[in-house]
Amino acid sequence: MRRILRLLLLAVLLTPVAFTQAGAQLYQTPGPSSPASKEQVPLYTPQTDELIGRVSIPDARSAVLIQPEGREWRAFRSHTLKLVVGGLALGMVVVLALFYLYRGKIRISAGWSGRQVLRFNGLDRFAHWTTAVSFLTMALTGVVLTFGRTLLIPLIGHPAFTSLAETSKSIHNFVSVPFIVGLLLIVALWARDNIPNRADWAWLKCMGGLMSKSGHHPDAGRFNAGQKGVFWTVVLGGAAMAVTGYWLMVPFTGVGIGGMQILHVIHGLLAALLIAAIIGHIYIGTVGMEGAFDAMGSGEVDENWAIEHHRSWYEEQRRKGYVEDRQPAE
Numbered sequence: 001m002r003r004i005l006r007l008l009l010l011a012v013l014l015t016p017v018a019f020t021q022a023g024a025q026l027y028q029t030p031g032p033s034s035p036a037s038k039e040q041v042p043l044y045t046p047q048t049d050e051l052i053g054r055v056s057i058p059d060a061r062s063a064v065l066i067q068p069e070g071r072e073w074r075a076f077r078s079h080t081l082k083l084v085v086g087g088l089a090l091g092m093v094v095v096l097a098l099f100y101l102y103r104g105k106i107r108i109s110a111g112w113s114g115r116q117v118l119r120f121n122g123l124d125r126f127a128h129w130t131t132a133v134s135f136l137t138m139a140l141t142g143v144v145l146t147f148g149r150t151l152l153i154p155l156i157g158h159p160a161f162t163s164l165a166e167t168s169k170s171i172h173n174f175v176s177v178p179f180i181v182g183l184l185l186i187v188a189l190w191a192r193d194n195i196p197n198r199a200d201w202a203w204l205k206c207m208g209g210l211m212s213k214s215g216h217h218p219d220a221g222r223f224n225a226g227q228k229g230v231f232w233t234v235v236l237g238g239a240a241m242a243v244t245g246y247w248l249m250v251p252f253t254g255v256g257i258g259g260m261q262i263l264h265v266i267h268g269l270l271a272a273l274l275i276a277a278i279i280g281h282i283y284i285g286t287v288g289m290e291g292a293f294d295a296m297g298s299g300e301v302d303e304n305w306a307i308e309h310h311r312s313w314y315e316e317q318r319r320k321g322y323v324e325d326r327q328p329a330e
């Protein structure tokens, strides 16, 4: 018994020594050529050249230890992009608030006529709202992915953010399909009426009469120059976002890591631009202009609204017999 106790005592006494030995193996004491600080470790310091090792697995890309441009991309992803998206969106909100203070709601100068003119049929509105709802969903989920680490983790914590980010990513990817369907539809339905013409120049020269409080609006066809700008921004910007987005969904297809970084930068900058443009568009389609929302709500606009904002289009509708003649004044 005594012998067993002595052995146990010895084991207890030797345990710290054994751990120290193991520790010495895990945390080796630095040799003469070991780096003395983090800055001397190539992986932790900015490099101008790629650092490529050797791997025996088939995927040779995993041999790249350092790709210097990756640091620039990471700085873009974690700082610049947030500034551009946040700056443009908030900048647009400030500009619209100032514009509202200056101009107020753009009224129908002649007042409501009570007579309706069909502006967008069911298919037009289906195309618009498919594009709109899917764009807004992708914008929101994209913003969660871009700003989530900074803004949401402190609020909801890591586990909840992980689920939210994963769900956002899936929604972002899947909703791209209705977005493209919407884009193709609006191109098919509206591209012809969005081809720039001479009237657009006159519209642009007086900024569509937006700054004039007299209620004068320059003549326009079905779409004015501002709306044509929104249309082509959405169509071309949206198409470029779709191409870059799908390309990023199939990593390393036709491009290397550098190409993927460039695709992501283009995708992010276009998103910032489109989000700001759409904030302006939503403003003018809701609180900014009396009678505008009806065009995409019921599809019909007030006749006086049509005359004031799209006279040429209104005249054309009349010529085609789509607008009933006005009752003679009593």
Ligand code: HEM
Binding pocket: 119, 128, 131, 132, 133, 135, 136, 186, 222, 223, 226, 227, 228, 230, 231, 234, 278, 281, 282, 285, 286, 292, 293, 294, 295, 296, 297
């Ligand atoms: C709540 C959100 C939105 C509202 C209230 C809204 C409202 C409107 C209205 C009223 C029009 C018809 C203007 C007219 O009579 O000519 C319109 C047109 C249009 N909308 Fe929207 N919209 C919204 C979101 C979006 C989004 C997210 C997109 C695309 C990403 C979009 C793209 C367009 C385009 C391309 C047009 C035709 C060009 C134009 O009129 O500017 N809309 N929208």
